[in-house]
Amino acid sequence: xxxxxxxxxxxxxxTGTPVTLRCHQTENHRYMYWYRQDPGHGLRLxxxxxxxxxxxxxxVSDGYSVSRSKTEDFLLTLESATSSQxxxxxxxxxxxxxxxxxxxxxxxxxxxxx
Amino acid sequence: EDQVTQSPEALRLQxxxxxxxNCSYTVSGLRGLFWYRQDPGKGPEFxFTLYSAGxxxxxxxxxxxxxxxxxxxxxxxxxxxxxxxYLCAMEGSQGNLIFxxxxxxxxxx
Numbered sequence: 697x698x699x700x701x702x703x704x705x706x707x708x709x710x711t712g713t714p715v716t717l718r719c720h721q722t723e724n725h726r727y728m729y730w731y732r733q734d735p736g737h738g739l740r741l742x743x744x745x746x747x748x749x750x751x752x753x754x755x756v757s758d759g760y761s762v763s764r765s766k767t768e769d770f771l772l773t774l775e776s777a778t779s780s781q782x783x784x785x786x787x788x789x790x791x792x793x794x795x796x797x798x799x800x801x802x803x804x805x806x807x808x809x810x
Numbered sequence: 811e812d813q814v815t816q817s818p819e820a821l822r823l824q825x826x827x828x829x830x831x832n833c834s835y836t837v838s839g840l841r842g843l844f845w846y847r848q849d850p851g852k853g854p855e856f857x858f859t860l861y862s863a864g865x866x867x868x869x870x871x872x873x874x875x876x877x878x879x880x881x882x883x884x885x886x887x888x889x890x891x892x893x894x895x896y897l898c899a900m901e902g903s904q905g906n907l908i909f910x911x912x913x914x915x916x917x918x919x
Contacts, residue, residue, distance in 0.1 A: 741906035786853050797901045801853035
């Protein structure tokens with residue numbers, strides 16, 4: 697299994713509070729992604745990173761920010777959580793130049809915003 | 811618009827009853843078609859990548875095939891442990907994966 701961990705695994709928070717989710721990899725892959733998974737929508741890209749301090753927006757980026765200060769860590773921040781951000785969040789990694797774009801996923805974080 | 815559609819949404823099989831899952835896609839220039847398995851409460855687990863029409867890949871009871879418009883995941887003589895949601899995806903313009911909504915497979919003993 698790819699060495700990807702996510703923390704926390706579960707979190708309940710209140711509307712308006714800031715929340716940070718962490719993704720940590722031990723594979724030294726260049727690319728890292730944050731997706732959210734919701735019933736009826738499947739997995740959708742929030743933000744991605746193509747290197748340290750290099751990030752870009754995905755399909756559903758409003759209300760989210762990311763940072764990557766080290767190769768192994770990719771942080772997703774909800775500046776002011778809303779109930780619509782209740783979801784399961786998955787981090788993924790890939791090494792696109794080496795092996796096309798096979799992405800490997802972490803175990804997920806279940807976030808509930810009350 | 812790049813799009814991935816999976817069918818059926820759910821499939822119930824008896825143990826040993828072979829069947830196929832469908833993934834149809836629309837994209838200008840396929841850069842890879844991916845199959846994943848997802849168990850409840852877990853992240854998607856990578857199964858296969860297909861790159862060109864006519865390509866086939868196998869793993870145990872699973873076989874994935876690709877044409878210019880769709881991909882099939884054939885399950886031969888399934889067992890209860892094959893029960894899961896199977897996700898199909900293709901690469902989008904940002905390097906992200908565009909996923910279908912999945913097929914939930916249940917295999918009864």
